[in-house]
Amino acid sequence: MPGNSQRRNARTTSKKGASGGSGGKGRDTLKGRGKTLPADERPWHKGYSGTEKLPSKTAWKQDKERKAAAAEGRAPKIGKPGSKDTTWGKGGTGKGAPVKRTASRTPVSRGPKVAPGRRSATPKDAPELLVGRNPVVEALRAHVPATAIYVALGIDIDERVSEAVRTAGDRGIPLLEVSRAELDRLTGGVLHQGIGIQVPPFAYEPFEDLLNAALEQPTAPLLVALDGVTDPRNLGAVIRSAAAFGAHGVFVPERRASGITATAWRTSAGAAARVPVSQVTNLTRSLKQAQQEGFTVVGLDADGETDLYNLEAAVGPLVIVVGSEGRGLSRLVGATCDLRVSIPMASTVESLNASVAAAVTLAEVARRRAE
Structure with missing residues (x-):
């Protein structure tokens, strides 16, 4: 015989024999799952209309999640499809007896x-x-x-x-x-x-809604934009100043900047519940969108050509842009601003903290508008 077929325990057949069947026990696995439901009939899809009766398995899973959330003291991870499960940013609080x-x-x-x-x-x-x-x-x-x-x-x-x-x-x-x-x-x-x-995670306002709500105010709209502010305490302090001096909203970039954390909320002393805050994908694009709506975009810059006390545009629709703690305004944001405004200071001080600079500017804008 060819090869090493003479060795002990050598296989003498060239093919494996037929495997045993399941005796019909695996018949159900061969069945199809039926037709694919349209999006408005799938409870797990964001396009679900919410009017159809939930499948028994989905209803059981949701009931199980509600019980687990109640036992762990958290909000259930279910709700209206396509929406975030959060009440933070809308003044919501936990409910139910303390456990x-x-x-x-x-x-x-x-x-x-x-x-x-x-x-x-x-x-x-x-x-x-x-x-x-x-x-x-x-x-x-x-x-x-x-x-x-x-x-x-x-x-x-x-x-x-x-x-x-x-x-x-x-x-x-x-x-x-x-x-x-x-x-x-x-x-x-x-x-x-x-x-x-x-x-819970903070519920941000869509930027378009923030912009439209500011334009609908009886007074001249006033917004604050933060360019790369990474300290949540600075963000919270800016929101607090915005609430104190009548600003209609604050918006921040999604990347390389602080969002609304518990620290930012605490620093704002609850003002984040009254002032809408938005996160934008591209700050420069959002500033240009505000300019198209009639806003004057003013960037705070220590080397700015316009003195804060000579800012005539303060009485009109205004966006105040505050730079980061270290480098100030980024290049693209600075080029997008209509004006660069400096705060007069004694020569012994190089610059102000981002939140302090925002508070001083907002106070001056409020003073001019009051006149």
């Missing part, structure tokens, strides 16, 4: 690793965890719409912890008792002082 749970009985939802004043590395639509006794108390005082409060087991109770727990109970925010190790994992090892609150 006290332990980590051994109820699995704790995995929150992002975020500390006060730091950017999150998690997706932008994920919940955020604000930690620390003072930050938590201040955030609750500012009515940040928390969805849960985490308290480590065995911590020393002081007046700040007592106030936070009492405020959460009064507002129906679920109370979750977790181990110190679990809270360390949720915060990424950041000093948390045994307490933290979870907040």
Whole structure:
């Protein structure tokens, strides 16, 4: 015989024999799934009209998600198709009676690793965890719409912890008792002082709606744009100044800039609930769109050719652009501005903080309009 077929245990047949059948047990797997439903009849599709009866399997999954969300003290991940599941930015707060749970009985939802004043590395639509006794108390005082409060087991109770727990109970925010190790994992090892609150992602206003709402105001429209401001505390302070001096909205770029985090909300002292905030894909394009609607775009620049106290355009439709903390206005944004405005200062001071510069400019615009 050819080859090494004389060796022990050699195969003597060239083909494998027929495999055994399933006896009809796998017959259902060969059936088709039927026709493909149109988009308006698929409950999981953004084009779903919402009028058709839900399939039993989909209804069961949604009911299961609602029960799981209630047990974990969070908002359910279902709702109107195509919309974000959030009430933050619209003044919403958690509902329901406070529930006290332990980590051994109820699995704790995995929150992002975020500390006060730091950017999150998690997706932008994920919940955020604000930690620390003072930050938590201040955030609750500012009515940040928390969805849960985490308290480590065995911590020393002081007046700040007592106030936070009492405020959460009064507002129906679920109370979750977790181990110190679990809270360390949720915060990424950041000093948390045994307490933290979870907040939902912020609901931004579409830029077109922000622009139209400003144009419909009885007074001259006033908007504030931030060009690359990365510190959420600066963003929160600008929003607070915008609310104080009558601005009709704030818009920021999506990339390389701070969004509305729990820190920004706390710094704004609740003003983010009253001033609409928009995130735009391209700041330069958005500024040009505002110019087409009749706005004068003014960029704050230490070397600007126009003095703030001589800004005649302050009484008309205006967009104030504030540059980043370090480099100021970017090249394209600076070239798009109709005017570059400088703030008169003593020669001993190089420049102002971004939020301070915005506050000074907004105050001067408000003074001119009052006259």
